[in-house]
Amino acid sequence: MMEFRLVTEPSAVPRGSHLITSPGSPLLEAFDIPLLAEMVAQARKGQLADCQFGCLPFARITMIPDAAWQDMQTEELLTSLRPLFKKPVSENVALDCTLLTESCVRDPVLRWVFNLDHSLDDLGLKSGKTARERVKCLTGFCLPSQNEALHEAFRQQHAVANGMLAARRLADIPAETCIPQFVVEEAQRLCARFPALYCEVLDEHAIQAQGLGLLHAVGKGSTRPPRLLAIHYDGAKDGPVRSYVGKGITFDTGGLWLKEGAGMYTMKYDMCGAANVLGLMLSIAELALPVRVMGVLALAENAIGPDAMQPGSVARACNGMTVEINNTDAEGRLVLADAIAWASQRHPQTRFIIDMATLTGAVVKALGYELSGLMTQNEMLREQLVQAGKKSGDEVWSLPLDGRMKKQTESAIADLCNTPTNNAAISASAAWMLHHFCPPEIPWAHLDVSGTALWRESGKSVASGRPIPLLMQHLLDDLK
Numbered sequence: 001m002m003e004f005r006l007v008t009e010p011s012a013v014p015r016g017s018h019l020i021t022s023p024g025s026p027l028l029e030a031f032d033i034p035l036l037a038e039m040v041a042q043a044r045k046g047q048l049a050d051c052q053f054g055c056l057p058f059a060r061i062t063m064i065p066d067a068a069w070q071d072m073q074t075e076e077l078l079t080s081l082r083p084l085f086k087k088p089v090s091e092n093v094a095l096d097c098t099l100l101t102e103s104c105v106r107d108p109v110l111r112w113v114f115n116l117d118h119s120l121d122d123l124g125l126k127s128g129k130t131a132r133e134r135v136k137c138l139t140g141f142c143l144p145s146q147n148e149a150l151h152e153a154f155r156q157q158h159a160v161a162n163g164m165l166a167a168r169r170l171a172d173i174p175a176e177t178c179i180p181q182f183v184v185e186e187a188q189r190l191c192a193r194f195p196a197l198y199c200e201v202l203d204e205h206a207i208q209a210q211g212l213g214l215l216h217a218v219g220k221g222s223t224r225p226p227r228l229l230a231i232h233y234d235g236a237k238d239g240p241v242r243s244y245v246g247k248g249i250t251f252d253t254g255g256l257w258l259k260e261g262a263g264m265y266t267m268k269y270d271m272c273g274a275a276n277v278l279g280l281m282l283s284i285a286e287l288a289l290p291v292r293v294m295g296v297l298a299l300a301e302n303a304i305g306p307d308a309m310q311p312g313s314v315a316r317a318c319n320g321m322t323v324e325i326n327n328t329d330a331e332g333r334l335v336l337a338d339a340i341a342w343a344s345q346r347h348p349q350t351r352f353i354i355d356m357a358t359l360t361g362a363v364v365k366a367l368g369y370e371l372s373g374l375m376t377q378n379e380m381l382r383e384q385l386v387q388a389g390k391k392s393g394d395e396v397w398s399l400p401l402d403g404r405m406k407k408q409t410e411s412a413i414a415d416l417c418n419t420p421t422n423n424a425a426i427s428a429s430a431a432w433m434l435h436h437f438c439p440p441e442i443p444w445a446h447l448d449v450s451g452t453a454l455w456r457e458s459g460k461s462v463a464s465g466r467p468i469p470l471l472m473q474h475l476l477d478d479l480k
Contacts (some may be wrong), residue, residue: 001165002117004138004158006097006151013141015057017092020081022066025096027141031057039063048080052089059090069099078109085116091136097150098143108393110154111469113138114161118168120462125174156287160472163283164465166190167275171453171463175251175268179224180299183248183271187229187278187297194285196235202228210318212342214334217315217325219300221255221308226300228339229274230346231281233293240351241292242475243343244281247332247357248274248299255302255328256310266461270332272453273357274299280468284475291479296343298335302328314414318342319437322414330419332359333430340444341437351478352381352443355434356467357450362426364451367397372452372467375401375431376445385445388474394466396447405432 007013010030021027023043028036039049039061049063062084068076093113116135142150170178170186184201191197204225207216212228219226229248249270253259259267274297281295309315309328316322319341323334336355343353363373372389374396376382382398389395408420408429416436420429431446438444447467455464 001162002114002135002138004114004140004154006140006142006147006154008142008144008147010141013094014092014137014139016059016090017094017139018060018062018084018088018090019055019058019094019096020062020064020084021096022069022099023063024066025098026143027096027098033061036061050084058094066099075108078112081109081112085113085135088133088135091134092139093135093137094139094141097140097146100142100150108469110157111161111164114158115164115168115465117161118165120172120460122169123172156472156476159283159286160469162286163279163281163472164468165279166282167272167279167468168463168465170278171269171272171275173268175301178268178271179250179301180219180227180248181224183250183274183297183299184227184229187231190278190282191231191285194282196233196288197281197285198232200230200232210342211316212318212338213316214323214338215298215300217309217313218249218302218331218334221305222301222303223305224250224301224303227297228342229297229299230343231278231295231297233281233284233291233295235284235288236290236292239292240349241294241347242351242478243294243296243347243353244277244471245296245298245336245339245343245353245355246274246277247271247336247355247359248297249332249335250299250301252302252329252331253304255304255308255331257327257329258304259329266454269454269461269463270358271299272463273355273449275463276356276449276453276465276468279465280471283468283472289475289479291475294343294347296339298339300331300335302331317437318345321416321436323433324411324414324417326411326417326421327419330430332357333418333433337434337437340434344437344439344442350442352445353438354445354447354471356447358453359430359448360427360450363399363448366399366427367451369451369456371395371397372470373427373448374398374445375428375448376443377401377435378443378445381443381445384477385470385474388477389470391477392469392473394470394473396467396470399428399431401428401431401435405429409433
């Protein structure tokens, strides 16, 4: 796990580290390095200056133009940093923070550096693969006047990144290993580090006994039975509970509504919502926040088998509502609906419920890969999440959710159907179905992260850990 520290004296910057700085930094005055003048001149022309020779006492010096350090819109700093870490030259990176404000530190740059601690190679599935070089410590150099504010910002972003790393590692594991029970066991192992966290598990028998018929319907076609995992965090003795619910489809074949092969390839990532709930709970515990929180992971494999749910069947949720399953590939909203209803019953004194899911391809067509879809009928929660997204750099875009969606979920045989027969407004109609499972007195929001739950770079898709930064920022703001 990558460590971090902040220093205010040039002599405390580790020798042999990779120094990333700016041409106007006061740090440069402390070192007699002949090539610095040439690098400063180049950076002041708006060009990145980078050198690995004649840099003593550093292994490498990278000088990024001043303007990039405070550009929050185009991510110019992050764009400059990415290629530098393809092959790290040192396990120590020294980041010159003298041009950074606290708000700048909260942008994706710092989280991105901490997230370097995981790659697909770490899964150990490539034979003969040598251990990769990695950054083990990030040292931030700042002015004494910046130290207190930046230290808190570093601490928060380190905790957020650690939650993202846990979620990413879990989601990247192949689905034949990462089955519902495996997710439960990994969560129990990770949560055991924090006394304030404890896990409550419903197996397939308890799921049926407690009336979670939608979760049961999705999971019953698999030989790997479903689970409902509730992670409880008691950082305060009393007060309302903030609840988060995640879709955890450990693999999605589409069921009898079978996906095409190309559409099935990344379906091990259909549990990213649940993985991110786990990561969020770990981040909250690491920061020891004074709050009560519950994270609910609805875990199932949507498989084909003799007992698989059939199009046209009807299942009953734990709140008593019935749903006609007219598309077995719209299973995510089924497990979410039961989990939302269960969460509201488990803690009637709930401040809000926020669910997250890789739910619809339609949201990707609408918003692309940078924005998560937000759907809620609570205007205060909507505004809070939008603002938290802007602060954290993990942004959302609000989509409509009102009575105009009603016809999209009407069924002739049940209270609701799980997909619109006209194939329109797929993302919003899914959210409209879900809102029936949260009591109106509890503020609720739905995040469709189908576009943002994965990073897509160099032709590969890997888990991103979003929207953990958004939700942590929202929680921190809510605690104020």
